[in-house]
Structure formats: structure tokens, C-alpha cells
Amino acid sequence: MRPKIYLFGDSITEESFGDGGWGSSLAHHFARTVDVVLRGYSGYNTRWAVKVAERVFGAAEGGGGGVNNEEPLVVTVFFGANDACLPNRCSAFQHVPLDEYKRNLRSIVSFLKKRWPTTRILLITPPPIDEDGRLRHPYIENPSNEPERTNEAAGAYAKACVKLAGECGIPVIDLWTKMQQFPDWKNACLRDGLHLTRSGNEIVFEEVVKKLAEEGFSPETLPVDLPLITEIDPRDPLKSFQQ
Template sequence: MSLRYQKFLLFGDSITEFAFNTRMSEGKGDQFSLGAALVNAYTRKLDIIQRGFSGYNSRWALEVLPHILENEPTDDIVLSTIFFGSNDAVHGGSQKVELPEFTQNITELVRMLKNKGIQPILVGPALHDADKWESVRPDDVATGAVRSNENNKRYSDALQEVARAEEVAFVNLIEAFSNKGGSGWRSLLNDGLHFSGEGYEIFYDELLKTIRATHPEWAPENVAYKYPNWRQVESDGSNLR
């Protein structure tokens, strides 16, 4: 049996970059980790490749993705998230990308992956707690980095339309955070923008639900386990050759 692993690429901004951070909230100890949970779910099945770039938007992502694909064997990558929008949707500052350009950028990213035989999964921005963000990040706010749920929803809806047009999967985090968070949805966010462990757990659940619905062959339970369970290994290891 080959030990060449196929790969699941996580491509996005800071929420992807922090996917393995178990201590997003100071003083609260270890919390749920999206990255660790995916590695656990796909252990001995797929490799999880994290390529998150804090603060990046879809315009800059277009510059980065070709370099990622140049340096990873693309024949091995079977799935990839594209998770941008939280920065694009900012109301001002250098991260802002207007909605028409954002839509075009995401479409190009999707097609770039599809041309390599990689199945894209678009992820929309989640809810935003402006009161908390503006209280803990006054310097960012002073530069124009003001966000809103209204704009996040506009960009999420645009992503959903791209997903429909390009016939790719979509994870609706605004809807998931609203439905699962209820009146306590603010606890899903660490600083008003980035996710707490609870938020990452909802992201994980929604991502796997989407994979099972759209790419069931890549659901963890359907991917072949590399090498037999130790109880099936011959004492001399002869069936491992």
C-alpha cells in the first residue's frame, strides 16, 4: 500500500491561519481547534495542509494561490477551502475590496483550483460583533477597519452566488452562527472577528456536513485508512511489505 497521502488544503485569511491555535481566548485554557479536529478526522487518510494568511483579502489571495500550487504536488490535493471575505468586506482601509471585484476574484480562485482538478469549498464570512471589535482594536478602527454584519452578509451572499454559478460547495457561516449561536452568538467570537473554540467547532461541523453532502467520497468515513489496524498485522510484518 502506498504511503503517498492525498491532501486537503485550507486556504484563507487569519481565521484559517489560527485554525490550530487552541488558546484564542486569553485565560480560558485550551479550546476546540479546527485544524487539530480535521487532522484527527482524516488521520491516516488525508493530509491537512494549512495555508492561512492573516489580514489578506481576495485580491492578495490571487497573487498567493499560484505560488501555493507551484510548491505543492497538485495531483495530490483533492479538496480546498477558499475562505476570504471578512477583510474584503471592511468599510475602509487597505484591505477593502469592493463587491464586484471580490466576486470576480473568488471566481478566478475557484477556476484556478478547478483547472488543477481540485474541488473548491467556498466559506462565507461569519457574524461580526462590532462593539467588541471596536473596543479591543481601536488602532485598527482608526485606520478604517470597521466591519458590520450587513456587509458580511452581502459578501457571504455573493460567495453563495459564485458557488451556484461555478457548481461548487458553499459553507454558510452567517446562517450557522445565527442558528446555532442563538442569542448567545457573540460567544462564538474571540475579539468580535476571530473565532473562539465554540465558533471553530461550528465551522468544523458545517464543513464536514458540506463535504458529506457535496463530496461524500471525501468524507472521513469514506476515505481509505492507510495500512491495516495493528490487530491485522502479521507478527513478522509480512503483510506490510
């Protein structure tokens, strides 16, 4: 069986298999070497992610409704955009206090490490927020006409994610910082002040590929599933499948 990479996160992960999405690009990048499996849940925060992790990934002895116990190569954990909703705005029900967010991330990491001791875990911080974009594209009624997220709050959660990764000794992508290095990032990277444009998805894809390569995972280092066409003897094609 091919090894697997699981993508665990909120809507930015759930949407990642769309046209030009970072997940679909990752699946294409690892074609014939790795199966990229989507586990994205729109609107979820880390509090909810902790509660459902066993259902998502299956019970330890193969029960539950999730995946089997075959140890994946990597699990990406990409939460925080919803945790960072402000507690006094229209999306307050999604808000998770900063210290709890960090504890929840640690719990998710511990759960995955206990389940699969050799699996690499890659944390991804929430992206930056364009507050004007959030006002132009509300997804629930917003009577206060104030953004339910701010870039400052998202930055605090991103820093907590980076700090937690250091404490756990695992890799992290600081997407909040990275995206803001691009000119006109608010329009170039975000389509509604939060979710990613094609260019934003490209940034995530490139950062994930780079980080995975640093961990030793690339198409060049992984075995290819079944013989390549160049390895098949045209005089006796079936011979290749007997090896």
C-alpha cells in the same frame, strides 16, 4: 502517499491549527486517511489571494515555492472577512469592493479547477461580525472609534460568496447565516467580534465535515494509510507490510 486537503484563507484559516481550531480538528478527524495542509494568511483579502495563488500552490509544472502538483481531494477557500472592511474606516487598505470580491473568488476557483480538474473546491463565507466586539478589540489605531467592519457588510459578502458558488456549481458553507442561528452568537462564537472562539471553531469544523461527507469524503470512505493494528498478525507482524 496520502491524499491532501488544503485550507486556503485568511487569519481564520491561519489560526485554525491552534488549540481547538477547526483545522486541527479536521486533521484529527481524518487521521490515517488524509493530510490536512494549512495555507492561511492573516489579513489577506481576495485581491491579494489572486496575486499569490501560484506561489501558494506552486507553478503548473512544479516550479514556484508552493505545493507539488499532486491533485488534492479538496481545497477550502475561506476569504471575505477582510474584503468586507469598510472603505472609509481604519482598515480601508484591506477593503475590496463587492463586485471585485466576487470576480476574485471566481478567479481563484478557475485557477484551482484548471490546476486540478477533479479536486473539489469548497467555499466558506465570512462569519458574522459583532461590531461592539471590534471596538473593544481593535488591532490597529482607530481614531474614529467606529467599527472597521459591520455585520451588514459581512452579510453582503457572504451572499455574494453563496451566489458565486451556485454559478460555479460548487459547494458552499454559509457561515454568516449559520452562526447567527446560535443563541448569544456574538459571545459564544466570536472572541473579538471577528475571530473564532472554541465554539465558533466547532461550528466551522462540523459544517466542513458535513459538507465533505456530502461530497463523498469521510474516514469511512477513504482508505487507511498502512495496516491497522487489528490487521497485524501478532505471530508474524512483518507479513502485513509485505502486502
